[in-house]
Amino acid sequence: MLPLNFNIEKEIEGELGRAGTLETPHGIIPTPAFVTVGTKGTVKALSMEDVKNTGADVVLANTYHLYLQPGDERIKKFGGLHRFMNWNGPLMTDSGGFQVFSLGAAYGKALNKVVSVTDPSQLIPERSSESDVPRLATIGSDGVSFRSHIDGSLHYITPEKSIEIQHNLGADIIFAFDECTSPTETVQYQDEALERTHRWAQKSLEYHKSKPNSEFQGLFGIVQGGREENLRKESALKIAEMKTPAGEGFDGFGIGGSFAKEDMSTAVKWVNEVLPNDKPRHLLGIGEQEDLFMGVENGVDLFDCVAPTRRARGGTLYTHEGTINIGNTRFIDATGPIDPQCGCSTCRTYSLGYLSHLYRSHEMLASTLGSIHNLYFIINLVKKMRQAILDGNFKEFKESFLKQYLD
Amino acid sequence: MLPLNFNIEKEIEGELGRAGTLETPHGIIPTPAFVTVGTKGTVKALSMEDVKNTGADVVLANTYHLYLQPGDERIKKFGGLHRFMNWNGPLMTDSGGFQVFSLGAAYGKALNKVVSVTDPSQLIPERSSESDVPRLATIGSDGVSFRSHIDGSLHYITPEKSIEIQHNLGADIIFAFDECTSPTETVQYQDEALERTHRWAQKSLEYHKSKPNSEFQGLFGIVQGGREENLRKESALKIAEMKTPAGEGFDGFGIGGSFAKEDMSTAVKWVNEVLPNDKPRHLLGIGEQEDLFMGVENGVDLFDCVAPTRRARGGTLYTHEGTINIGNTRFIDATGPIDPQCGCSTCRTYSLGYLSHLYRSHEMLASTLGSIHNLYFIINLVKKMRQAILDGNFKEFKESFLKQYLD
Numbered sequence: 030m031l032p033l034n035f036n037i038e039k040e041i042e043g044e045l046g047r048a049g050t051l052e053t054p055h056g057i058i059p060t061p062a063f064v065t066v067g068t069k070g071t072v073k074a075l076s077m078e079d080v081k082n083t084g085a086d087v088v089l090a091n092t093y094h095l096y097l098q099p100g101d102e103r104i105k106k107f108g109g110l111h112r113f114m115n116w117n118g119p120l121m122t123d124s125g126g127f128q129v130f131s132l133g134a135a136y137g138k139a140l141n142k143v144v145s146v147t148d149p150s151q152l153i154p155e156r157s158s159e160s161d162v163p164r165l166a167t168i169g170s171d172g173v174s175f176r177s178h179i180d181g182s183l184h185y186i187t188p189e190k191s192i193e194i195q196h197n198l199g200a201d202i203i204f205a206f207d208e209c210t211s212p213t214e215t216v217q218y219q220d221e222a223l224e225r226t227h228r229w230a231q232k233s234l235e236y237h238k239s240k241p242n243s244e245f246q247g248l249f250g251i252v253q254g255g256r257e258e259n260l261r262k263e264s265a266l267k268i269a270e271m272k273t274p275a276g277e278g279f280d281g282f283g284i285g286g287s288f289a290k291e292d293m294s295t296a297v298k299w300v301n302e303v304l305p306n307d308k309p310r311h312l313l314g315i316g317e318q319e320d321l322f323m324g325v326e327n328g329v330d331l332f333d334c335v336a337p338t339r340r341a342r343g344g345t346l347y348t349h350e351g352t353i354n355i356g357n358t359r360f361i362d363a364t365g366p367i368d369p370q371c372g373c374s375t376c377r378t379y380s381l382g383y384l385s386h387l388y389r390s391h392e393m394l395a396s397t398l399g400s401i402h403n404l405y406f407i408i409n410l411v412k413k414m415r416q417a418i419l420d421g422n423f424k425e426f427k428e429s430f431l432k433q434y435l436d
Numbered sequence: 437m438l439p440l441n442f443n444i445e446k447e448i449e450g451e452l453g454r455a456g457t458l459e460t461p462h463g464i465i466p467t468p469a470f471v472t473v474g475t476k477g478t479v480k481a482l483s484m485e486d487v488k489n490t491g492a493d494v495v496l497a498n499t500y501h502l503y504l505q506p507g508d509e510r511i512k513k514f515g516g517l518h519r520f521m522n523w524n525g526p527l528m529t530d531s532g533g534f535q536v537f538s539l540g541a542a543y544g545k546a547l548n549k550v551v552s553v554t555d556p557s558q559l560i561p562e563r564s565s566e567s568d569v570p571r572l573a574t575i576g577s578d579g580v581s582f583r584s585h586i587d588g589s590l591h592y593i594t595p596e597k598s599i600e601i602q603h604n605l606g607a608d609i610i611f612a613f614d615e616c617t618s619p620t621e622t623v624q625y626q627d628e629a630l631e632r633t634h635r636w637a638q639k640s641l642e643y644h645k646s647k648p649n650s651e652f653q654g655l656f657g658i659v660q661g662g663r664e665e666n667l668r669k670e671s672a673l674k675i676a677e678m679k680t681p682a683g684e685g686f687d688g689f690g691i692g693g694s695f696a697k698e699d700m701s702t703a704v705k706w707v708n709e710v711l712p713n714d715k716p717r718h719l720l721g722i723g724e725q726e727d728l729f730m731g732v733e734n735g736v737d738l739f740d741c742v743a744p745t746r747r748a749r750g751g752t753l754y755t756h757e758g759t760i761n762i763g764n765t766r767f768i769d770a771t772g773p774i775d776p777q778c779g780c781s782t783c784r785t786y787s788l789g790y791l792s793h794l795y796r797s798h799e800m801l802a803s804t805l806g807s808i809h810n811l812y813f814i815i816n817l818v819k820k821m822r823q824a825i826l827d828g829n830f831k832e833f834k835e836s837f838l839k840q841y842l843d
Contacts, residue, residue: 053457070793074488074800099768099793107771107789253763343807364514378522382514386477386506393800 033202033247033280034311035060035330041423045301045328048418051281053119053201054245055111056086060309061325061418063316063411064089064121064333065404071350074396076402077115082374083404084412087119089333093128093196097177097184103198104313119331123192124182124204124233124251127285127314129175130165131209165419168208170225188232190372196242198300202311204283205233207251215290226253227267238277243396247280252300256292281309284329288315294323299329307366316407317346319432325414338409339408341399344388347406349433355399373380373405439608440654440687442467442716442737448830452708452735455825458716460526460608460690461652462518463493465776467716468732468825470723470818471496471528471740472811476505477521480745481803482811484522489813496528496740497521499601500535504584504591508604520706528740531598531611531640534692536573536582538616548649558755575615577632595639603649611690614658619696628811633660634674645684654687656718659707663699672710688716691736692705695722701730707824708735715758723814724755725841729834732821744814751795754813756840762806767792813840 034052041047051058061315065072065085072088080088090110095101107113111120166175172187186194191206207226210219228252250268254260265282272278284300293363297312303309309330315321316334324332337347344355348368353360363381375384375398387395410430417426448454448841458465472479478496487495497517512518518527573582579594584762593601598613614633619625619818637657644655657675661667672689679685691707704719711717716737718769722728723741731739744754751762755775761768770788782791782805796803817837824833 069799071797071799071801076801076804077490079483098797103769103789106769106786113787113790113793202777264679362510380514380520382506382510382522383477383522386520390476390478390505392476392478393803394483396479396800397483397804420828427482 030244030293031280032245033046033245033309034307035307037306039419039421041326043299044326044423046418046423047328047330048307049309049330051119051330052335053087053247055120055201056118058086058119058331058332059415060071060411061411061415062086062331063321063408064311064332064337065408066091067116067334068335069094070104070110072340072400073395073406074400075338077395079117079401079402084408085118085404086408087121087331089123090114090198090200091124091128092122092191092198092271094124095122095198096125096194097179098407099139101194105197106197109197111199114204119202121155121202121206121311122198122200123313123369124206125186125194125207126191126204126207126251127174128172128385129186131187131287134274140393152257165196168225173204173208173272176357188229189236191235192248193234196240199242200246202247202249202281203237204251205248205279206229206251207283207285209285209287210253210255212256212287212292214255216257216260217253217418219260221256223253223264226251227264227271230268234271234277234279235273238273238275245279249283249309250279251282251283251313252304253285253286256289256296256301257287258295258299261296261299265300269304275389279308281311283311283313285313291322293320294327297327297329299322302419303327311390318407318410319431320409321407322414322431325411325418326423330409334407337403340402342396343402344395344399346399347403349430350436351434354389355381355384355395361389367402368406371406372409374397375402375403376403437651438654438687439650439652440787442714442715444465445743446828448733448825449828451733452705453733453825453828454713454735454737455822456737458737460494460654462527462608463525463740465526466822467737468818468822469493469716469743470728470815471738472727472815473498473740473742474521474523475742476501477511477517479679479807479811481584481749481800481807482745484836485806486526486804487523487811490808490822491815492525492811493815494526494528494813495523497605498531498606499532499598499639502529502534502585503601505827507793508787509602509714511685512604512606516604517607526609526610527607528718529602529605529607529611530720533580533591533598533611533614533658534616536580536593538677538694548598550628580615582802591750591773592778596643599640599643599647599655601610603644604646605606605654605714606649606723607653609654609656610630610644610684612637612655612657614660614690614692616664616692617660619663619694619699623662623664623667626667627663630660630667630671634657634671634678637675637807638678641678641686643680645680647684650684654715656688657686659711660692661703661707663696663703665702665706668703668706669710672707676711681709686715688718690718690720692720696740697727700727701734704736705819706736724836725814725817728814728818729821730814731837732818732825733830733834741814742807743752744810745782748810751806752804753806754810756783756837757843758841762791763801768796771792774809775813777791778809778813779816780809782812 037049128241190204195203254264366376417423444456595613602610661671718738773783
């Protein structure tokens with residue numbers, strides 16, 4: 030029996046978009062769905078009770094962070110990540126690839142590309158002279174060598190290692206180890222990186238399917254290819270048709286990449302025209318309102334993004350009429366809710382004036398109440414898109430929402 | 437009709453301690469009770485739902501903080517503090533006196549004692565050369581002049597002003613404005629300060645009882661007197677017998693002061709032997725386990741303290757076998773709860789290992805889960821003391837708890 034069961038209930042006429050259900054060992058995800066991010070095994074500033082109350086059906090935790098702290102083997106000893114973090118619903122982990130690459134890049138350090146080297150001992154990132162904790166990553170043909178952003182310790186992750194870590198964590202949906210390239214790389218580099226991603230996908234798939242965990246953990250292959258149409262389509266085809274020697278393929282697909290905003294819809298369309306219809310598709314790391322509409326319309330079933338909670342902690346809150354910043358003085362005396370059209374517990378209970386007070390007083394509750402609101406807003410926006418697909422009026426809903434939102 | 441109604445159900449044989457109920461306009465407080473502190477109109481790191489779930493019957497907010505930010509008049513416009521902070525149960529505010537004095541002292545600045553001056557314009561604290569935001573407080577015969585710790589702005593608080601602020605906030609129980617002296621002051625200074633505290637108590641009482649708010653807000657007078665038996669007894673007698681010209685007295689009593697630990701039980705006993713039996717007594721700012729037993733045994737009905745939440749945020753957690761620090765490496769792999777004898781939601785749901793991970797990862801949820809536990813622990817400890825009084829076995833309970841706790 031397969032670990033995941035995906036059913037399409039209705040499609041958007043003339044488009045790739047669809048509404049369905051994704052059954053996992055820990056419950057059903059009605060799709061399309063927004064996946065709440067709980068990076069280190071906790072959704073920042075929220076209890077799991079809070080997360081449930083926002084309407085969240087599924088949570089995604091980051092393999093990179095949990096591997097480094099507290100360690101995947103330790104989490105396994107605690108009975109797996111569901112139990113460790115007290116989330117009994119559908120759970121995903123990413124492959125760790127994105128963090129390994131982006132933390133290297135994010136800290137302004139060069140990413141070493143020693144692609145011909147296979148001996149991990151030759152892949153040790155040099156210590157940076159600028160810092161005691163260098164964060165270089167070095168790519169080899171079989172994996173990536175990097176230093177921990179916490180203590181500078183050296184690590185080497187291969188596709189097999191990524192899957193092994195994700196088996197220890199035990200999420201319902203896991204991802205193949207991939208290389209996430211910057212859109213500023215040359216086409217030649219994108220091509221090389223894609224070849225590597227496909228090789229790593231095959232290794233991830235074979236390793237995963239050889240283990241008993243594949244009976245209760247579904248593996249998604251990741252399509253890369255940057256902004257190039259031929260690379261995107263080639264990648265979608267390769268990942269879609271990839272099989273173990275025994276003929277087992279991926280249980281679903283991820284669409285990866287650091288997108289420039291204007292490239293996203295074309296890239297998603299290229300990929301989803303190629304990917305098989307009967308398996309779920311996850312657009313990785315995307316969560317802004319317009320992008321969610323674009324993704325759903327073009328056949329994406331799952332989205333994850335830290336934006337709702339990160340922006341809430343910074344004081345940016347979503348409303349049906351666009352975003353607001355709670356730090357603005359006009360909210361100090363405002364007795365109404367963040368958004369009169371919102372049904373979240375924050376909007377039903379607290380005034381903008383109180384939120385403004387908490388924010389100005391640097392009280393943690395400001396982050397909690399803001400995160401509840403933003404998550405509820407985004408999760409329920411995608412739920413409404415789903416309902417609109419079922420009701421046959423997705424385009425009208427999209428138009429009316431975006432008109433009010435962008436005005 | 438009086439705003440508060442206090443009933444004694446049972447006393448500890450041969451002691452001053454008693455169990456009872458205190459009816460307020462927003463609900464009944466079974467006493468003795470621990471009062472949860474929500475300094476700025478929020479219990480740090482917790483939602484009001486979390487606070488309720490710890491078993492909290494009553495919350496105390498700080499007048500000084502709310503007066504400065506967001507302002508008591510603003511809170512009044514929001515419908516009062518209950519509504520502003522979403523706490524519909526019994527609510528208290530302190531007088532602001534303690535913060536005015538302790539913030540002056542806490543920042544290492546001298547407290548000016550110009551006690552003969554009555555003109556507030558002569559009470560302006562000098563700007564300190566050490567900082568752009570000096571925080572001096574200057575005591576005059578009618579009030580205290582101080583600078584805001586937030587923006588250095590100048591403020592002058594009299595007994596009437598303190599009551600006016602507390603009327604705007606609208607708590608069920610409010611406190612008379614007093615001077616809280618350091619135990620290191622001379623007896624002569626304690627004597628002068630006490631005379632001032634009594635004069636201010638009379639002014640607080642008369643001002644309060646002249647307003648319609650006295651129908652739904654009870655006013656507690658504060659007994660001071662440092663570590664001196666004669667001053668403590670004199671103060672208790674004066675405050676107990678204090679009346680308006682129309683014959684109205686205080687609705688309850690606070691016992692104030694910065695206590696040295698060894699002086700506390702004698703001071704509490706001196707005071708409670710004098711105070712009338714039929715009104716509630718609140719020991720201000722005390723919340724350690726041994727002190728709670730001492731207070732209850734000696735006739736204290738209410739306690740408030742920031743210790744449970746402040747210590748939780750610092751990683752110190754209560755257990756029946758003493759406190760632990762979650763930062764200790766021995767908890768990284770601990771699969772059990774903080775305290776197997778505890779019934780709080782944190783202990784019922786999360787392992788020490790998960791809490792250790794959250795704490796080491798600097799996740800806000802560490803503060804939330806720790807605060808829920810510590811508050812539940814202390815609130816329910818006092819509830820158990822109450823039950824033990826009703827069951828006639830307070831001393832046995834005290835002995836068995838402290839034996840396990842202090843061992």
